[in-house]
Structures are given as structure tokens and as C-alpha cells.
Amino acid sequence: MKLRFKNRIALFSTIAAAITMLVMFAAMYSVIYTTTFRHLDHSILEEKEELFSQISTEGDSLVFSLNAEWEELEHNNAEVDPIFLQIVDEKGTVIFHSRNLQNDQLQYADSLNSNTFFNVEFNGKKIRQGQFPIKTETGKIIGQLDIGISQVDSIVILRNLRNTFFAAFPLMLLFFYFVTSLVASRSIAPIKQLIGYAEKMNYNNINPKLPLPEHHDEIYQLTTTINALLERIETGRNREKQITADISHELRTPLTGIKGTLEVLIRKPREPHHYEEKAKQVIQEVDSINHIISQLLYLARLDSGNISIVNKPVPLHDMLQSIRNKWQSRFLEKNMSMQVDIPENTMVQVDFGLLEMILENLVSNAVKYGNVNGKLHCRWQNNTNILTISDNGPGIPPQHLAHIFERFYRADVPGSSSVQSTGLGLYIVKMLTDIQGIQIEVNSRVNEGTQFFLYFKT
Numbered sequence: 460m461k462l463r464f465k466n467r468i469a470l471f472s473t474i475a476a477a478i479t480m481l482v483m484f485a486a487m488y489s490v491i492y493t494t495t496f497r498h499l500d501h502s503i504l505e506e507k508e509e510l511f512s513q514i515s516t517e518g519d520s521l522v523f524s525l526n527a528e529w530e531e532l533e534h535n536n537a538e539v540d541p542i543f544l545q546i547v548d549e550k551g552t553v554i555f556h557s558r559n560l561q562n563d564q565l566q567y568a569d570s571l572n573s574n575t576f577f578n579v580e581f582n583g584k585k586i587r588q589g590q591f592p593i594k595t596e597t598g599k600i601i602g603q604l605d606i607g608i609s610q611v612d613s614i615v616i617l618r619n620l621r622n623t624f625f626a627a628f629p630l631m632l633l634f635f636y637f638v639t640s641l642v643a644s645r646s647i648a649p650i651k652q653l654i655g656y657a658e659k660m661n662y663n664n665i666n667p668k669l670p671l672p673e674h675h676d677e678i679y680q681l682t683t684t685i686n687a688l689l690e691r692i693e694t695g696r697n698r699e700k701q702i703t704a705d706i707s708h709e710l711r712t713p714l715t716g717i718k719g720t721l722e723v724l725i726r727k728p729r730e731p732h733h734y735e736e737k738a739k740q741v742i743q744e745v746d747s748i749n750h751i752i753s754q755l756l757y758l759a760r761l762d763s764g765n766i767s768i769v770n771k772p773v774p775l776h777d778m779l780q781s782i783r784n785k786w787q788s789r790f791l792e793k794n795m796s797m798q799v800d801i802p803e804n805t806m807v808q809v810d811f812g813l814l815e816m817i818l819e820n821l822v823s824n825a826v827k828y829g830n831v832n833g834k835l836h837c838r839w840q841n842n843t844n845i846l847t848i849s850d851n852g853p854g855i856p857p858q859h860l861a862h863i864f865e866r867f868y869r870a871d872v873p874g875s876s877s878v879q880s881t882g883l884g885l886y887i888v889k890m891l892t893d894i895q896g897i898q899i900e901v902n903s904r905v906n907e908g909t910q911f912f913l914y915f916k917t
Contacts, residue, residue, distance in 0.1 A: 464650075465643035472643075473636040480631065484624050491620065495613040496587065500576050503589040503606045506542060510604060514546075516595045521548065521602055543586065543607035546593075549600065565605040572600070578610070585610040649678045653685070660689075699867060710751060713744035720744075743788070750823070754883045766813075766894060772806040773814055775846065779837050782815070782822050789826050793833065797822070801839040801846075807915045813891045818848075820884040821911055825850040844917050849910040855903040863901065864889035 462470060515522045544557040545565045553564050566579055568590055575590045586607040593602040649672045656669050669686055672679045720737045760766055776799060783790075783797045790797060807814070825835045829852040838847045855863060859870035866886045892899045898914035 465640055465647055468643040468646075469636050469639040472639045473632055476635050477628075477632055480628065488617070488620060488624075492617060495616065496576075499587040499608055499610065499613065500589065503576070503587065503608055506544075506606050506608075507589065507591050507604060510544065510606075511591075511593075514593060514604070516593070516601060519549075519595065519599065519601050521546070521554065521593065541609060543581070543588075543605075545605040545607075546602060547605065548602045554602070565607055567603060567605055570600075571603050579607070581607060585614060587613075649682075653678075653682060657685075695867070710748060713747045716744045717741050754887060768810045768813065768894060770808050770810055770895075773809050773811050774803075775805045775807050775839065776801040776803045778811075778815060779818060782819055785819075786822060786826055793826065793829065793831050795826065795829055795831075795833045795835065797835040797837070799837045801837060802841070805839055805841070807844075809895050809897070809915070813895060817888050817891050817897075817913075820888050821848050824884055825852065825909075828852050844915040846913040846915065847910060848913075849908060851908040854905040854907055854909055855901075856905055860901065860903055864899075 541559045542557070543560055543565055544555070545553060545560065545567070546555040547567045548554050551567070551569060556564060563582065565581070565588060568575065571590055571592045573592070577588055579586055579588050587610050588605060588607040591604045591606075592600045593604060594600050653669060669682050669689075671682050720741055724734065724737055779799045779801065783799065786797075789795075822835065825833075825848070829835065829850050833851055835848070835850045838849075839845075840847070855870050859868075862868045863870055863885050867883065868886070889899060892913070896916050900912045900914075901909065902912070903909040
């Protein structure tokens, strides 16, 4: 069964109200039921006290005298709220009964040691009966007094109470459901307003400011949360637009260089060494394009979760030496040096390809943002399994340091306005370290350099 939100609120509230009313009615009915029979028992006890004052014993024999109490109309008339009286001796023989019993007799116990109350049916009518032992001065039971009082009034009261409740119960529930629906409809009106605004939004039209409700309640909190989310989406969308433009520019730059080089080569025949020189330039430009594409492919694989991990011992020294050789030409361009201070037998249990991507991104950042004549130092701490990659470059301003691992985030590093970056390198590094259980931290000071710490599992 599919119900609207307000109807579900009304239904669940009505069910709760129904359970509450049933519990309250059961408690109230129980109290009235108990009170009613307590009242009847009290009346029987009063009657018993009056009658016991007229009964005496001589030895093991009962002696009682007739007076006005025994001749009262309630003892003679069986039609109008009668009281039935009966005295039974120790042998079970009825030695006295009120006239309204006629030829019938009340129930009695063969052996009775204490006062007893119970409900019985007499001549088609329900009565409340009390039984009381009659004892001699020595405590011997020589008979019992039976007193019965009609329950007609009590039964009528209880029946009317039940009928009234069960007749009014469904009407009360319908009324409660209707009222709760109206209240719920008013309560969710701000949500409907939010839905209306949200339906007007699309990727090209995001209004980051939904109207805030008047009351500072949960709906107000929801609205402010949605506004904050929309602002983040808007920021991310603008950043992605900027990154798309930057990527296009980065791809266009090497492609333009490749095209220009090839156009120069085909204008006229040249010496072989000239072709070799231009071919190397083209290879560098292709490597730059390949790096950008690789980052985008890795990003797509990370988003889809399609990353397979094969952990095995990886020689850390050899991997960093290979990366240094790969970037040797860039080091020479900026007259930078890279020192690998790692024992040759150092092994780490990781995925070879993912670790290579991590280290290559960190080294490439150090080269791109590093100063001319700068230094890059890779050091291994064997006792703590920490790899430190540090440089003496321009550093990262404090306001950017907490965001450098965010997707598409580009820090405004001093002196790096000419550096083209997609803002994906360190985001990919953070994702790949998390996947492998490697903890990464960064420490940086402006004009002093940056240090990345990789904590490998032991």
C-alpha cells in the first residue's frame, strides 16, 4: 500500500492513538470493574455484620431470632435488587433462607475456614455471593452464612461502558486521522515548497539559496544543509569547467608543438641529427599528453571502483631510481637534483603499479613546482617504515595545505602561474594510498619547501 507522506504520518499517529486509547480503556474498565465488585463486597459485609449480631451459639447449636432485618422487603422480593440470605449448619442442611429464595438455595462450601466472595448465576441472573463461617466461642465451625446480592446494576454499567467505547472508538479514530492529516499537511508545507524549488533546478541552473523556513526546526536545518550542498556542487561545477578548459589548453599546447615541429620538418630536407632532435621534442610532447590521459583514465577507474590490487614485495630503491631516470631530462632542464637515500634491499608490500603512480605524481609535482637548481630528497626510515619525499621548492601556503588532496583543487603556489595542472595528481595519490592502506601526510612552509610522508604497513 502506497500512501503519501502526510497520510503515513496520520496513519501511524492514528495507530498510536488507537493503542493508547485501548490501553487507557482497559485500565479504566479494570478500575471500574474492581471498584464495582468491591462495592458489592462491602455491601455484603455490612449485611453480614447486621445479621451476625442476631446469631448466637449455645454449645454446638445455632440460635438466632427473627426481627425486622429478616423481614425486610429486599429479603422477600426476588424482583427488585434483592438480597438473598441462607444459613447452613455443619451438616450442610439449610436451616434458614430468605423468602425470596423460595424453593431454591444458594451455593455453599462443604468446608469453609474464611470469608469467601465469588460470582454465581441464580435463576438466570448474576449475583455476587459471600460465604462466612459461623464459629463457636472455641473457634469450631458449626455453620455458614450465605449472602447474595444482584449484579444487575453493575452489569448494566459495565455493559454500557463497553458499548459506548466500542461505538465511539472507530468514530474517534476517523476524526483523529482527519485532524492529523490536516496538521501533517500544514507541517510538510515547507517541504513541498523545497520540492517546488528543487524541480526547477538543473545542471545549468543551480540556485544555491533555497528560502529558509521561519521556524528554526529540523526543516530549517534540512534547508541549510541543502543550501550548503548546492554551494559545494556549484563550486565543484565551476572548478570542473575551469579544469576542462585547463586540460583542453594542456592538450592543445603539446599538440600545437607537435604540429609545428612536423611542419618545419617537411618544409625542406634536413640533416639526420636535426630530425633526431625534433623527434625527441615530439616524444616529450607525446609523453606530456600521455601523462594527462593517464591521470584522466585513473580518475575514471577510481570513480568506477575498477581497481585491482596485487600486493607483493616491491624494491623501493629500484623503483625510485627508475622514476629518477625517467624524469632525468626534466631535472636537467631546471638543473635540479634528486637524491635517493634508501638501502638497496628495502622492500615494501604493495601493488607495484599503484605505488609507481603515487611516487611518479609526487616527483612530477616537485619538478613542476620546484625552483631552478632545486633539490629533491627521498629518504627511508627503516625503524618506522616511513618514506619521506622532500624538496626545497616554493612551498604551499597554509590556506591551501588542507585542500591539496581534493579533487580538481589547484593551489596558488608562489611563482607557479605558468605551471599547467589538472588538479588531479594529488587527489589520485590520496585515493591510491587509501586503497593500499598507506597513510600520507604533508608538511610545507612557504619559501622553505614541502615534505610528503608515506607510512607503510609493517
